[in-house]
Amino acid sequence: MSGMIDQGRRPRRDETDGSPVRIGALVPLTRPGWAEAGRHLLAGLELAVHDVNGAGGIAGRPLELVVRDTAADPRRAEAAVDELARLGVAALAGEYHSVVARAAAARADALGLPFLCSSAVLDALTDRPAQQVARLAPAQSHGWRIYADFLLGAGHRHIAVAAQPSVYWASGTRILRDHLAPRGGTVVALDPDALTPAALCDALADSRATALLLLVAHPDPAVPIVRAVRRDRRLAEVLVGAPAGQPESTEWAALLGDDGTAIPFLRYLPERLGPLGARVAAALRERLSEAPSFVAFEGYDTVAVLADALRSHGAEDRARTAASWPHVAVEGTRGPITFSRPPGSSVWQWAWAPVQVADRDPQKPGSFRVLHTG
Template structure:
């Protein structure tokens, strides 16, 4: 199995480490249980470092090495490059964590995805903002297809319900200049559509210390506050910032067992990304057991696989605009770090 994950900067390395931990934990269980049809399971791990070209080359390498399938990846633009190459080479790719809607330009049978499409999750986030009376928002946004898509989804949903979205260039403005623009705009919320820790962490510090912005809600739909590095960098200032994560509100016994094993492996509380990794290998193993290890048979197996993941029963369907087989849908939560106890999370909305 080829495995893609961002394990070096500028990739989001915390996400990559958690994703790989989930994949490896599930793979160890499969291997201990006799592998696939009695054959051992080998993972070929490649670091994408958030670079689409590295992902493209890695998928081609996996194909040449005889990999049965490819799994993983967190960054949307990287996953798109991997999906395009996998489709061209006829190599099954089960994408774990990237959410951008159009994972492939045209429909393909070679690619499936576990993470929810961005439009699904971010609309739930927009509904949370509206319910909280925060329909007038500003977004601190960096260039990129993922951030542009997020801005569009928020704008479409919020404006349809009387809200508005003001885009502020997070690269062109200093944190102080962005605070000035935010104070002049009068938005009720600032959403961080940026990389982490830079520039997200300095922006949070600037907004938190500006008395003009004391009543503003800071949000991070992409999930920056999920990981321990956020709490380490910001402490109490990083709490009370709602974000999206993909976990059930009431985990079952499988999730509890997986959580304990991931916590031991990681040395910290596992993120939803670690569960995505575990579910990825669990689904793929089921497909391989039912359909064999021929690549075409694996790709055909996306359509009828039914298996129990750590986060609920998993099956795939066609979703217009994605190009791939999609789990419809993983559990979606809007959560934040509790200001009274920043190491714990509060569930604010489910979808």
């Protein structure tokens, strides 16, 4: 039928003709997306493309990114996947927001377009087993159970969550509750959309909770809630946490200052970077003019994996690229990367990226402390 895309193959080219091998990149670069995370993700993707091309590209052909801003909009992401497929990209990379990545993954799998998801963690990235889709970030259930273990180890068994409506936040709440309950823990949900920050503080003070987790958008309502809790003397001993990683951002630090310290969050970095990770960290710092977040390393590793697959299995055959996931063995910035299908996973998964619970050091707000690893 006219206009239909062959799901398995691209039009063949002579691999020595010098034409670029293109990868579609899905990145949140504007609001309501978390633009800072998108900027770091894109920096990692671009640096890796630069390094791949410096090492000869893909069989002598340059690697090229075709970037589309998802702005945290699932429908916009679906439209971008359709467009990038028509443009003949060899594969898709990127995306930070889980709900957006879920929409992109379903569309990419339907089109037969290989998609390596960089950062989204929602366990159910696809509704059914997807041969085309792989993921670098650890599944939410893996990382958030480690976070729950940190809470238990620090003596917090009665937890409050300020949770906005979202598949992602609801999944996080369920993971925490399921992990804490058998160990004598409880989780109470507070609605930040129905409560003002002051009213939320009242409800928190009336609860048995010794920790409040922010399962909310950044900067609003996260920043007003943190300010209110920090200024409420009744809550001086209450731990504030943000497992989704908001405190790592420079915007968080700029808006909250000292109030934004000592708020534990999840990040996906090893305790020490190896030689490759250290070199990439220095190059990313120069590119970003600030310390790179773990999201930037996820971007770099995404392109490193795709470049290996494209070199080994050819850039013209999408089906062969997707079939390569279980055969990938790449030295990434945070350790060796291979893919498998852990129990319950519908996509090919790196099991697992290193996981840390960290916070901003109250004595040095520009530095981070590692509180727990898993």
